[in-house]
Structures are given as C-alpha cells and as structure tokens.
Amino acid sequence: MTKHRLFWPAVVLAALLLANLAFTPDFLAVRIKDGHLYGSLVDILHFGAPLILVALGMTLVIATGGIDLSVGSTVAIAGALACLHISEAADPASPGAVFGAVAIALGVALVLGVANGMLVARAGVQPIIATLILMVAGRGVAQLVTDGQIITVTSDPYKLIGGGYWLAVPFAVLLAGAVVLLTSLLTRRTALGLLLESVGGNPVASRLVGIRATGLIGLVYAFSALCAAVAGLMISSNVSSADGNNAGLWIELDAILAVVVGGTSLTGGRFSLGGTVIGALIIQTLSTTVYTIGIPPETTLVFKAFVVIAVCLIQSPAFRAKAARRRSPVKHPPRPQPLKPEEAEA
C-alpha cells in the first residue's frame, strides 16, 4: 500500500488535519447551519477550490514538460473583466449580465492560453520564458481594466460562483469537483492522458510515432488558462470585487507546489490529477493551520519554502542515491527474483 503514488501525499494531508485537532478540538466537526454545511473542513475545500482548479491546469501543462507562470495574471484579468462587465450592466443582478461576464472572462482567457501555447509549440520558446511575458504584462493589463481601483459588484447570481451554496455545499467546491472529474475522465478514459505524457516524456520519440505535439501543447495551455479564469471568477465572486493588483498573486507558485507535492514530476512525462488535488488541499490546510495556530500568516512562506525544498530533494534521484549510500554503504536494492517455473509457464 505504501507503494501507491498517492500514499505519502495522503499521509501528509491526514497528519496535517490531525495536528490541527491539538489546537482546535472541533477542527474536524462538520455541522449544518442555516441549511449550509459549516466547519473547518468545508472552509478548506471552499477556499481551496480556486487553487485546485489552477493546479489542475498546471498539472497537464507540467505533464507535457512545460510550466505556466501566467496563471496568476490570468486569474486577475478574468476577475477584472467579469466585474467590469457586471458593474457596467444595466441590471447587475440579471442572469444575462452574469453569463455575459463569464463568457467574456473565459473567452479572453482562451485567447491568452492559445497565445501561450503558440509561443511554446510554434515559436519554440522555453515555457518559463513564454509564460513569463504574460505574467509581467498581464498584471498591468488587469490594472488597466480596473483602472488601478478595486471594482466592487453587488450581484446575487455572480456571488453564487464563489461564495454561494447549492445543495448545502459551497458551489465553488461542486464546480471544482466537476472540472476535476471531467478532466480525469477525459485524460484517463481516452488516450489523451497517454499522449500528453508521451509528449512530455520524450518529445522526439512522440514526434517520430506521429503524435502532433503542437496541437496538444496548445490545448494544455488553453486549458490551464481556462482553469485560471474560472478560479479568477471564484475569487472575485467570493469577495464581490476585483483587485487587479492582488488577485491571484503568488497563486502560480502555490499551484506548482501543489503539483509537485502531489507527485507529478516537474520534468514531465507523467502526472497524477488525484495527487494534485491532495497537493492543493495540503497547501490550503497548511495556510489554514498557520492561520488558526496564530503564527503570523506572513511566515507561511517560510514553511512553504521548506516544503518545496523537502519535496524536491525527495524527488531527486541524485539526493536519494546519496542519502541511501550514506545510510548503508553495502545495501543494494532488492534484486528481482527469478520467476518460479509454474509462473513462467502460465
């Protein structure tokens, strides 16, 4: 069981949740108040939903051997565009205005994602650099859209996306869950996941067997941008305002961290969506824990730094080799046992 990919991430998550019990005895309690679910666990899922979405898109990008630094800016742009549209609508509470806002945000995100994908796949720019451009310029664009101000909106249908409840559960959680489910069906029940891993694992070999990497890479960057846009809608809807400066700030780093913690290798070639979800929940729980224990929230960054370093060291074959050598210089990995005759015949 310890061999399962999700074992260690799940253990870390469980340990973090249990550690919270020591400080907050009713941490794991979930109760129903006013017909809604309440409790710290629900909060973690609720506030973690945008991160789960962004990390989900990031996972597929990383699976192809890329990285998307522009998601934070996309979050800000999507929130800004949606709030701008709603605030200028004749009736902000009408479903039409909200649908229009969502459509504009998703449409622009799609264009941005395709632009990223073109730079990476067509122009052959390194992914870090290609998405760095939008990361730098995107925040400027978001500030331009909001005119440097914070746009506040009062619209009940818009509030539903990030702050509302449906069937007693936060709508954002349902939305994120649905996207995760759909993505895992698409990647694991069809050949799509395999193709992505192939492009990330060995681009040359996959080109030689006839996989069209350009389209696939364009697809993952577009998907990543769409996920970021939905996250941006959730964040801005939850606080009923768009802040071009601070919305989605550092979320790209949290998302990368969630992906890595979840066991997806940064070099590409394999991915685990379940791992990413657990990774995102670990990061969210870490932030919540730091907050509830009463440590200044600013020092969360120090904790995250140590988590990044630890996870990367554990993943590094060079580190594992060195650590193993130091622990027992003569110990070798168990040799594969020869098959018993009856098994070989079967």
Add this chain to the structure above:
Amino acid sequence: MTSNVLAGTVRRGREYLPLLVTSVLLVSMFGVGSAQYDGFLSGQVLLNLLIDNAFLLVVAVGMTFVVLAGGIDLSVGAMVALSTMISAWLVEQHGWPPVLVIPLVLAVGTGAGFAMGWVIHSFEIQPFIVTLAGMFLARGLCYTISIDSISITDPTYTAFAQTRIPLPGDLFVSPSVLIAVGVLAVAFVVLHHTRLGRNVYALGGSEQSALLMGLPVGRTKIAVYAISGFCSALGGVLLTFYMLSGYGSHAVGLELDAIAAVVIGGTLLTGGSGYLLGTVLGVLVLGLIQTLISFQGTLSSWWTRIVIGGLLLVFILLQRLIAGRRKA
C-alpha cells in the same frame, strides 16, 4: 577560405543584432522623448536614469552570469528585500554600526546564492524550482523579522543617500552609481578576460561538452549563483540607501525586471551567448520606459509593465529567429 571568413563575419553580425536593435530602440526612445517633452534632453535626466536604477543594474549584472551559464535565478528580488530588511533591523533596532551590517548582508547574500548553487549542482534539481524556494524563504524571513516597514535614520545611511558627487556641467550622480559602475567594470573583466568567465560561456553553450572538456562544471555553476547572490545583496544595500527603509515588500517582481533587462540586452536565455554591455542597455531601456511614462504624466504606471512585457515578447521572438537560423 574567403567565404569562410565572410560567413564568420555574418554570423558575428547576427549575434550582435539584438544588441543593435536595443541600441536603436534606446536612441529612438530618447529622440521621441526629447521631441515631445521640454527638458527631457538633458544630461541630468540621463544620469537620473542611472541613479534610480543603480540597484537594478547591479542585480542584472549578477543575473547575466546566471543566464549566460544556462540557469535562472528567481530569488534576486526577495534577496534584495531581505538585505534591506536585515540592514534596517540591525541598524535601527539593535544599534549595530553600518560598517558591520553591510559586510554581513553581503555575506548572507553570497552564502544564500552559494547554497542554492550547491543544491542545484549536487542534487540535479532544476534551478527554477530551487531559486523559487529561495525566493519563498527570503520573503518569508523578511516578514518574520517584521511585517512593517522599518525606516532608517542612521547618519551613515542618510549621508550616503544625500551625497551628490558633482560632475562637470552642473551634473551630479549618487555614490550608488559609482558602486554600480565599479561592479560593472569588475564583472566585465571577470566575464570577458578570466578563466571563470570562459567557463561560464562554455557551461551555457553546452553543459555536456563542458563536462567532456574537463571544465569545472560544478564549481562554475555554484560560482554563478554565488555571484548572483552577492549582486542581489549589494543591490539590496544600494536600495537601502535609495529608500532609507527596510521592507519585506520592497523589490517585488525585481527578478522579472532583471531577467527582462538581460533578455532585452540580447543574452540568449538558453545560455552561452550574450554581453554584459547588452544588460546595461537593457537596464537603461527599462529605466527610460519609466521616465517616458512619468514625463507623459497622463499614462498610469501599469503601462510600464505592459510595455516591458511587449518588449520581452519582441526580443524573445527576435532571438528565436536568430537562433533558429543559426541551427539551419
């Protein structure tokens, strides 16, 4: 034979092309500025460019070493902030003399860079992720020291901030500019006239070949991150002179400005090709964008970011064009 020489000259020329484009850009931006705004075309405006961006210049010089060696350092902005924070904290709240604090800050920066380089080299982890962790750590430490800005009233620091070194023709520069120019001169000699510099180029050109040639790949790799760490700490010291405060949110996004300056300066992000002079031009272009926008007055500061992003895009595509042709 003649055709070989000719081909070599053409290849050389192509290598210089981004540098040329940047120079033309710089001159034309100056042209536009002086045509549109009174008082733009003065020596002091040019010198203010250096005064306001001395710290960025120093940081970008360090980044040039890392990028030339084929790496990237995302921790520089956070290291600058940490330097301002440690300086302000020790000088103001613990009464340490600046003579002690400044070398200590430089040592911390160099040590941090060395440690990151060591991790990158010995555990074969991508520089991107290691320096990202370094960035988290440095910013986190800033806020652990204090979440508020600490202003500095120490006489040495204020003296440094207010000193004006007169130049002929009623012009002046700050001591920071002299330090930055000194760093630039040393870096130029190291990069273009020493064995370390040649190793940096070789490592960025092809790590595999550098290994096979028996070059000290590990030592060089660790050295460039240590140099970048030192430069960002020194940049932090200069920023402390400039801002007269320590704050965890100083220099947010500076790593991107430094990378942009290096790229606009014509250094290939894949490593192995580029010039320190290009980085200087890159810093001047970034500074000039800001100056133009502030002279314009009606444009908001976020236009700076959009223009920098657009320039990055143009120069990266230009580089791809050149690199692609060279391969073919």
